[in-house]
Amino acid sequence: MRQRDSALNTQRRHAILEAASTCFVKSGFHGTSMKDVCGAAGMSPGTLYHYFRSKTEIIAGIIESEADMTLELLSSLKTTPDFFEALHEVLDFIASEVTEQDLALHTEIAAEILRQPHLRSAQAELDRRALEIVSEALSKAQRETQVDPTLDVDVTAKLILALIDGLLWRATFEGAMTLREQIPATKQLLSRMLQLQKERS
């Protein structure tokens, strides 16, 4: 994407993303003007537009760095010997690391993803990769008879991700504390959903 990548270039871009994140958490995406970001980053509008072509591209930069972390987190599901233990670790990580501040930024990002077609297709691509990781992890767990082999892995993977997305969405309104309270029940739900079923009536 970027043609040149000098030390100055990456340094300035990073500084802008940091400044913008701070502003977005404090005042929201639309509550902060480009002038605000310029002030926080200590540069003029012309300079900022030299490194980012638009306000949306700044959000895209923030999304990109968050996406890497998400995919890395999910990857542990593919390498672990115990699928359920790894799944619990993922949920615990979300519960412990997600602060009110993170949720505020997540909210601003989500709102802008919903609005901008370009960001939406980037998110769709991220979702596809996340889905692939979880599907493969489920297949592996099925082969090792840890997970009910009658389940369709793609559909099941989508449900798992939908559940996590829904929990984060609701945490936006109810706060990080309520999210944390949901975690044990979520683990139980996933166990009942995925584990080998006994014959029943």
Add this chain to the structure above:
Amino acid sequence: MRQRDSALNTQRRHAILEAASTCFVKSGFHGTSMKDVCGAAGMSPGTLYHYFRSKTEIIAGIIESEADMTLELLSSLKTTPDFFEALHEVLDFIASEVTEQDLALHTEIAAEILRQPHLRSAQAELDRRALEIVSEALSKAQRETQVDPTLDVDVTAKLILALIDGLLWRATFEGAMTLREQIPATKQLLSRMLQLQKERS
């Protein structure tokens, strides 16, 4: 909220909401200017601002009418003799009635809810009422031994709503068709989650 409610008043407000919805579906919330809404509704800016104090208040009006439908849909869970049948009907309704256009409007609404504090607290209030309905329905189903009595009704109700929200959120990127394909697996998941458990191991 409104002090006077003459026929002209309600009629004009309704016309504005209709015009705005059409514009938002076509161009998005930020893609449509107040001038666009004025044109679609056939009135000048001054007139529009006579009936709605701001662009946000227009979205608030749309949300209000959608919220009523949501709560009414969930209410069937409380009155039904068969909880699972009613739950399946709710899911089927969502799958059948939600068109790509509905999702587009839902997306714009969601984005703005995330952004505006005033809308967020309105959404939180709606969530609280939805939660109450589902919790009560679960309690009733437990008393009638249709649902596992060891489950915490509040936590379980939140999980059900989170799952539905997550499915709708993902449908935003993957389309209404994919949502429909998820419904059978969602029913199975909810059955495993809620039904009386046989002893195991």
Add this chain to the structure above:
DNA sequence: ACCTGAACACCGTTCAAGT
């Protein structure tokens, strides 16, 4: 190339003036 800051186009909202 990297940077400045004034200038431009646009949009949400207001308000003096009309009926």
Add this chain to the structure above:
DNA sequence: ACCTGAACACCGTTCAAGT
């Protein structure tokens, strides 16, 4: 009260000019 449309304040972005 209901309505008009010009005017205001603000914001994302650009560009001539500098180094």
